[in-house]
Every structure is written in C-alpha cells, then in structure tokens.
Amino acid sequence: MCGIAGALNLIAAQGTPLPDLQAMLAMLTHRGPEEAGFYADDRVGLAHARLSIVGVSNGLQPIPNEEGTIWAICNGEFFNYVELRNGLRSRGHQFRTDSDTEVLVHLYEEQGWQAIEALNGQFALALWDARQQRLMLGRDRLGVRPLFYTTYQGQFLFASEIKALFAAGVPRQLDAHGLAEVFTLWSPLPGGSIMAGVREVLPGHVLFAHPGTSEVRQPVYWQLRFPAVEDLEQRAPEEYVEEIRAALHEATRLRLRADVPVGAYLSGGLDSTLISSIAQSQLPHQLHTFSVAFHDAAYDERSYQFRVAEQLGTLHHVIECDADSIRATLPDVLWHTEVPLLRLTPVAMYLLSQLVHQHGLKVMLSGEGADEFFGGYDIFKETMVRRFWARQPDSRLRPLLLSRIYEHIADLQALAPEMLRPFFGQHLTETHLPYYSHILRWQNTSRTHRLFAPDLVASLADYHVVDAIAARLPSEMMRWEPLARAQYTEISTFLSAYLLGSQGDRVGMAHAVECRHPFLDPHVVALSNRIPARWKLRGLRGEKYILRRAAQGIAPEEIVGRLKQPYRAPIRSVFNGRPLPDYAQELLSEAAIRASGIFTPQAVRLLVAKAQKSPAFSEVDQMAFIGVLTMQMIHHMFISDWDHQMATRRRDLRMTRLG
Amino acid sequence: MEIKERIREFIVENCLFGDTSVDLTDDTALLDTGIIDSTGVIELVLFISENFGLEVPAEDMLPENFNSIARLHAYLEQRVSVS
Numbered sequence: 001m002c003g004i005a006g007a008l009n010l011i012a013a014q015g016t017p018l019p020d021l022q023a024m025l026a027m028l029t030h031r032g033p034e035e036a037g038f039y040a041d042d043r044v045g046l047a048h049a050r051l052s053i054v055g056v057s058n059g060l061q062p063i064p065n066e067e068g069t070i071w072a073i074c075n076g077e078f079f080n081y082v083e084l085r086n087g088l089r090s091r092g093h094q095f096r097t098d099s100d101t102e103v104l105v106h107l108y109e110e111q112g113w114q115a116i117e118a119l120n121g122q123f124a125l126a127l128w129d130a131r132q133q134r135l136m137l138g139r140d141r142l143g144v145r146p147l148f149y150t151t152y153q154g155q156f157l158f159a160s161e162i163k164a165l166f167a168a169g170v171p172r173q174l175d176a177h178g179l180a181e182v183f184t185l186w187s188p189l190p191g192g193s194i195m196a197g198v199r200e201v202l203p204g205h206v207l208f209a210h211p212g213t214s215e216v217r218q219p220v221y222w223q224l225r226f227p228a229v230e231d232l233e234q235r236a237p238e239e240y241v242e243e244i245r246a247a248l249h250e251a252t253r254l255r256l257r258a259d260v261p262v263g264a265y266l267s268g269g270l271d272s273t274l275i276s277s278i279a280q281s282q283l284p285h286q287l288h289t290f291s292v293a294f295h296d297a298a299y300d301e302r303s304y305q306f307r308v309a310e311q312l313g314t315l316h317h318v319i320e321c322d323a324d325s326i327r328a329t330l331p332d333v334l335w336h337t338e339v340p341l342l343r344l345t346p347v348a349m350y351l352l353s354q355l356v357h358q359h360g361l362k363v364m365l366s367g368e369g370a371d372e373f374f375g376g377y378d379i380f381k382e383t384m385v386r387r388f389w390a391r392q393p394d395s396r397l398r399p400l401l402l403s404r405i406y407e408h409i410a411d412l413q414a415l416a417p418e419m420l421r422p423f424f425g426q427h428l429t430e431t432h433l434p435y436y437s438h439i440l441r442w443q444n445t446s447r448t449h450r451l452f453a454p455d456l457v458a459s460l461a462d463y464h465v466v467d468a469i470a471a472r473l474p475s476e477m478m479r480w481e482p483l484a485r486a487q488y489t490e491i492s493t494f495l496s497a498y499l500l501g502s503q504g505d506r507v508g509m510a511h512a513v514e515c516r517h518p519f520l521d522p523h524v525v526a527l528s529n530r531i532p533a534r535w536k537l538r539g540l541r542g543e544k545y546i547l548r549r550a551a552q553g554i555a556p557e558e559i560v561g562r563l564k565q566p567y568r569a570p571i572r573s574v575f576n577g578r579p580l581p582d583y584a585q586e587l588l589s590e591a592a593i594r595a596s597g598i599f600t601p602q603a604v605r606l607l608v609a610k611a612q613k614s615p616a617f618s619e620v621d622q623m624a625f626i627g628v629l630t631m632q633m634i635h636h637m638f639i640s641d642w643d644h645q646m647a648t649r650r651r652d653l654r655m656t657r658l659g
Numbered sequence: 660m661e662i663k664e665r666i667r668e669f670i671v672e673n674c675l676f677g678d679t680s681v682d683l684t685d686d687t688a689l690l691d692t693g694i695i696d697s698t699g700v701i702e703l704v705l706f707i708s709e710n711f712g713l714e715v716p717a718e719d720m721l722p723e724n725f726n727s728i729a730r731l732h733a734y735l736e737q738r739v740s741v742s
Binding site (some may be wrong): 083409411412414418419421422423425426444447451600602604605610618619620621624 | 672673677696700701705723726
C-alpha cells in the first residue's frame, strides 16, 4: 500500500521541466512512509512512496520489465499474484523481485492493457510504455484505491490524493457541480471532485495519455451488472449457501496473503464477524481484532464486539470514540478526506486506524460491501415497502410498515400513519424511474442546499444532480429486479464514491493502514449478483437472508440472528449544549463564511445556534451543520491557507532514482 | 405578534434558516414540500408547548393540523379555547 504520483508532458514545449515529483510525493508519505523511488526521463516521471506488505525486502518501485521499456507503479494489491506469477514463470518470464507489482509488468508485456482484467485486487496503478509512448492509469473494479488526475500547462499530472497535484502547482479552485453533488450524495459523482479541473479515474476503467496530444481516453474494463428478470437462476438456496461459503473462504484466504500480520475490523454486526470468523479459522495464530466503542449508548455496539472476540478467541483492541476525541480530530480527518463530510463516521474510522498503527499492524480485513451486495440496508427495505404501498396509494396501513423499518429513529415512532404519508409518500408512484429507491434520500440531503450562498445557487441554476446521475445509469437497468436497481444505485453512488473513499482508503491510509474487503472480491461480487432478490431480502426482518444462512455454523449464533444496526458516529451529542471548539468558532464566524463565499452567513448563524441549543436537531440539520463546518475546513486548508498547510504537513522521504 | 406570524417566523428561522425565497403563505403545504421533516414536526410540538402552553397529544399530530400555517393556527385556536 502506497502513494503514487507522476506526470507526462503532453503538449508542453520540449525541454519544459516535469513537475517536482519530490514535492508531490512529500504530500503522500502518510500512505507510504517506508521508502520511495522514482523514474524520470525528459517526458515522463513516476514516483512511489511505499508501505511494504508483499516482497518487503526487494519491492522498491517503479518496477521495469527486462528491457527497461516498461515502468510501473502501483498503490494496492493484486491478491492473486502468486497464481499469476506461476503462470508467467512457466511461460518464460524472469522475476527480479517478490513484489506483486512486477506481475503487472510481465502480464502487460504479454497481453497489453487488457492484462488488468486478470487482476483480483484493489489497486490504482500507472504504467509507462516507452515503446508505444503511452501512459496508462488503472483502477480496481469498485474503486477501493483512489487516483486523481488533471492537465495543467500542457502536462498531465496524476496522484493518489489531490494535495499532491496542488503541491505541483495545479490551481486550487472549488467546483460548483462537485459541491452540489456532495450536498446531495455525500460525495462527488464518480470521476469528479470538488476541485475545478481535478478528475478521478473511474472504477473499472483504464485511462490513456500520450505525448503530443492533450486528449485522454478512458475505456471501461469491468462494469457492475445484474441479470434481467427473465434470465434469473432458479436454484435452491442451499446451493447458494455452499457457493457463498466457498467464495468467502477463498476471498479471505487470498486477503490474508502478506509478509506482515493481517488483523480485522470488528463492528459487532454480521459482516465483520463473519469475515473475522473465517480468518481466525484459517490462521495458526490469534487474529488481532479492532473495534470502535462510542460514548453515546445509542450508537455503541461494544457488548457484541466483546462477545464475538471472546467466542472467536481473538486478541481484541478497542478505541473509545467520545465527543472530545471527535472534536479534536476532525480537522486532521478533513486533511485526508479532501471532501467535506455530512456525517462523522469517518472520524471514528480514523481513530480506529490510529489504534491499529499504534499496535504495529498495517493490514486489516473488513466486512465492507456485504450490505450492498447481499441486501442489508434499510433503504432496500424502504424501497420494497414503498413499491408495495404504491400499488394501493390510498392504503392506511401500508405506510405503517415504514416506521417498522426505522425502529432506531425515535421521532418516527411517535407519528401516526397519516403523518408518515407526507414524508414517505412523495414520488410514491414513480416506480418507473430506475433510481426510484434513492429519490427521497437525495431529496432530503439536498435540502442542505438551503445554506448555499446566492452566487453558488445561481451558478447551479442549470445543473441538476439527479439528472446527471440518471444520464449515467445503464439503459438495461429496468430489466433488472427492483432490488438490483437499488443495489446498483447504492453501489455506484455511495459505496464506490463515499464509503471506500472518505470512510475507507483515506482514513485508513492516514495512518498507513490498508483495508482489504473480501466481500468485494470479483468472484463474491459475481456470485451475489446472480442470486435472485428473494434470497437476499425476505420481508422486513429478513435482510441478508442468504448470507445469514451461509454464516450459520461459522459465525457466533447470536450475531447471525441479530438485526442490523446502522454503523454511524453521533453528531448531536458532540456539539449540543457546549461551546464550539476554537477552530469551529473561527471557521463558522460571519467573516469566515463571507470570505469563503459558499454559504449564507445568516443561515449559518441560525444553524449553528440550533446545533448548540435546540433539543430537536433533525437528520438534515445534522448533515447541514457537519457539511458547512467541514466545507469551511476544506476551503481553509486547501485554498486560503494552503501554503502554510503544505509547509507544515509535508514529510519528505529520500527518493531513490531507478532506471 | 399575531399567532400566525409567530409560527411563520419560527419556521423561517428554524426550518428554512432564514431563506425568505421560499414563498411561505398561510396555505403553503409544509410537510410534503419538505419545509418541515419528521423531526420538524417534533420541533413544532416543542415550540407550541413553550410558546402557547399547549401539550399536543400524539393523536393530534396529523397532517390536517400541521400541514400549513393556517391549519396550525386553526388547531391552536380550537385547542386553546377548549382548554
């Protein structure tokens, strides 16, 4: 796991110097603190900061082919590198390192860019092919690892994080569309960012750039797809149970591959418990497990975590996440996410990776992806209930099912069915829309746009986030089952764009901790997408039905039968009834709000007063408050105070020149 | 201040954060337009309790009483006169 950066001269005059690779890499050393290497000639430069996990002693990157005509750098892992390397060796390739990145170089020699299809991993890579004069970037299927790029002054620049592009002198300006997207979806749409001109390579895509042209191409190599209703398999659930067990065992086995110890995150829910159970059964020694406990009892799952750890016999570690630690840590978290947050769970994950780092570990297994691929989220149930209700829109009883789904939201329980109708009955009969499942959520979140300053609102007059999403959805989507449509929408707009980024890679790599996700293994994904919806979601209490059955006898029984609790950090109790932290008072002051120009000062004043004093602080209010505060932080760190931030936060590594 | 105006001011400040571009007449629908969400209903109940001394029972939390400033006003008049 690592940080990568680089540049290519596109149409800049010959002799134009490349950007300062050392300065770029100095912004990424938290991702790869152990050693650094670079390759540079007069038109291309590749740099790599390394966190050694595989091939520890001889894996310095960039890695060339035998002739030195191909150079590659990679952030991430190819878990099936052993199998791929054996095949390559038998076909005559010579290996000089034990690094999995070398597999890519030889595979590329054989198969060209389509070699990427053979990789089972989570990665962001760059490869310079001097013979074809072509730079190739690539990202894993679901976008676990980040990779940003831009063109500036005739050069193409790329890096694991945006801050490295800024360190190379790329102009720093906010992108209005990106902001509208974040305050609707919690993240920019895949491929975009909140910074003008800065893009991200799409998950499942490669990107090509050539000297002599400013055009870049981005072909797709993998897409998320579900079967059409008429093509659904008709198999017994027992068969799926066996397949799921086999696929998860194999996915976990591959992800335990490392030359350093691998631990596991344990939330106390089904997914991480199942992965920890499988991992512990495969290991000859005790697994280290790590958990977050919350001071706010409504969010705390520590009793389950302890019981699982005890039953599995793991070495368990807990970090207490309280209001003070959240308040103290928030600015550092934003330095890493580079995107404003609308909730605070990434802070908890940041504190957790810090604990892992303090225990000397750098690789963690996680249960991320199970809810998306096996039907675990409340929004899937909500969609089913709304579709059921839409068939009889006048029904008095059908909306009552909604308060059953959201049993953890106390406010809803107080409301009569007539009162649920205005909230959940909007767009009720628009079931012909492929994104029907997410209309209400996006509409709710976008109420935070009320805080936007008039100039920002004006610049967004012709931009509609939902239309932009709709335009990207696959045309065949309406042939899929309704649950599959909701899954697709959730995975493409939330898992890849937010969970794996702000709440995944960025807060893990802040402390040089790599998370590995067995549920995102391509074989597990392909299998889950074949399973008909009726085996994923069975009634209001039957989420992840087939996965639960597969977990029986493997994970502790008490967890297999437990209903999902949303994994989230508190907000209200962190800011209510006490003064704001100093940084927040400054960032939310009328002067600071006017200076950044993003929000309306009066609206922010009312919102802040409400956050501190009001006994009722809705979900939308919470998102708005955290969104405004963290957006102000982003503006401060990456725009107005950048020079100072860069100077104090950069960490230089000695770079070894290769080639 | 008239009751309707106090309700209007509360909604503008607490739910719209001062956004006066929303056309908030006596008859503007509050619930299905998203001006007030499910927590907003609870906020309104608290506001009524603190400002008019009236505890709204759960069975009265209905759209017919809450879906516009005019309806809220009518509900308050009726309840306050009864008690």
